[in-house]
Structure formats: C-alpha cells, structure tokens
Amino acid sequence: MTDTFDVDVTRDLDGPVEAAWAAWSTPEGLRAWWGPGPFTCPAAEVDLRVGGRALLAMRAPAEYGGGDQWSTWDFTLVEPVRRIEYTYRFSDADGVPQAPPMDDVPAEGHHEVEITGLGDGRSRIHMVEHGYTSAAARDMSQQGLEACLDKMAGYVAGGQG
Template sequence: MKTTYEDSKDGKALTAIRTFEAPLNKVWNAWTNSEVLDKWWAPKPWVAATKRFSFTPGGEWLYAMKGPDGEEHWAIVTYKTINPNVSFTGTDNFCDAEGNASTEYKDTHWDVRFADNGNNTTTVTTTLTFGTQEDKDKLVEMGFKEGFSMGHDNLDELLKNE
C-alpha cells in the first residue's frame, strides 16, 4: 500500500493517509516508542536517532535524521494531546541539537489518528496544519511527501518482519 496525500481547500493543511498490514497496537507502538521510531522514521539511507523522548502531554521527542555522509538535521516534536490507540497531536519544528526551534521555519501542528480496520490492518491519517500555504509549500518542496512515504515504506517492512 502507498501513502496518499490530500491538500486542504485553504492550502494550509496536508493530510497523509496510509494503511498498514498490522494490528492497531503494533502500529500505535511504532509511532509512540522512540526505539521503534528510530528504526523506521527516516528515509533510507538516512537514520533517525533519538536524543530525548517523553510521550506524554507536554513531553518532547528530540531527534536527528542522520545522513550517510554525517549530515544531521534536528527536529523537535512537543506532544499536546494523547488518546491511547486513537490519536495524538503535537507541534513539530526543525531545531538545533539542544532543541532550540528554528527561526527559519514555523511550527507545524500534527494530528495523527489511528483506525483499526478490523481485518488486521490499521489506517493512520496524519494531518499537518501550517500557519500559511507558503509554509506548507516550503516543506513539500523540500521533499516531505517523498521522505514521509519512504518512512512509511520502512514501517511496512518493519511490521512485516516482527
């Protein structure tokens, strides 16, 4: 299965939809456990490396995506709401290795929802909301869709091999 994308009518949101061939509890764990996130989040040949992680309201996930040539891009997620096995929300931004948010990019609001399809498959719907359409377009131009889809492919592979 492939990731599909939908733009909002106002151009300020992007929704990614992907169905995984795995039960809800495994998919939820893959999105909410840093040890598992590190195994699939980055598009190959990049890898994700967590520096700190607290999956609680107000908690943070500070991680780097590391390239094969030693390049690092840091990001920080601050979790806002968590409804176990149903959804979580938070803000995401590029940052430095200490978690100081980028001034070049604005926070993106993430709303991640999980649906048990009842046939050992789980659909994850991720809606990213931006301050402006220009902010969204900037992330898309950087290759967000391709990279996120590749991460989803990594997760598919991981779930099949567990």
C-alpha cells in the same frame, strides 16, 4: 489569513493498532522509521503524553552531505492507541528551536496522527501536517513523509512494533 498547503498521507499497515502505536511511542519504534529512504534516525527520545516531548535526529547519508537534522515534537493531544497531535519544530541536539532549512517551511508545524484498526490484524495511519506556505515545500515534505511511512509499514509488518 495566509493560505497554507497541507501534507496529507494515509498508509495501511499489516499489523495491529498496538504495533502502529509502538512505532510512535517508543524510541526503538521511532528510530526504525523516522527519516525517508536512506536517511536514518540515530537518536530518539520520547515522552508521549500531553505536555511531553520527543527529540529526534534524522541523519543524512553521505551522498546527501551527511549530518544530523534535529527536531522536537511537543505533544498537545494524546489518545492512546488512537490519536496524537503535536507541534513540530526544527531544533538543535538539546531541543532548542532553530530556523527551518527553507523559507516556506513553517518554524512550527501542527501535525495530526490518527491510527485506526482495519480488522484482520491490520491498521491505518493517517497524518496531516499543516502550515507549509508553498506547494513545492508541501510536495517535498509529502514525499519524505510517504517514504517514512513506508519504513514504518515494514517495521510494523515485521512484528517489531
């Protein structure tokens, strides 16, 4: 068996689990946080159910060369307002799988999301992404995911979710 490196990120949110769930389950919510830092999400479709799929575009700002990077999330487990598991793939705008941008990034990644209530109207997101084949690829993805979840925290705290 090949060793892999997992991304593991937890973020506490100043909003209830329902708001965190909305950030995952609606196109508006996904567009608000998908893409680290200055990256944006100009397009998001989501059918959040087992067997459903999300199709998202992450747009790079001009200083990073511009352009859209598409991905699909094929949902394998959905427990409303609690847990999501999905297979992540790089794709084109039609959802057709494409090769990953780097060799040590998996063509398919298994991702897990857990949402828990903390009381006082707060919640926690815990995410794990499996399958990176180098620490460098894992570390780059972890930085990106942490920045995305920072944006999600702002979205949820602003009452948008």
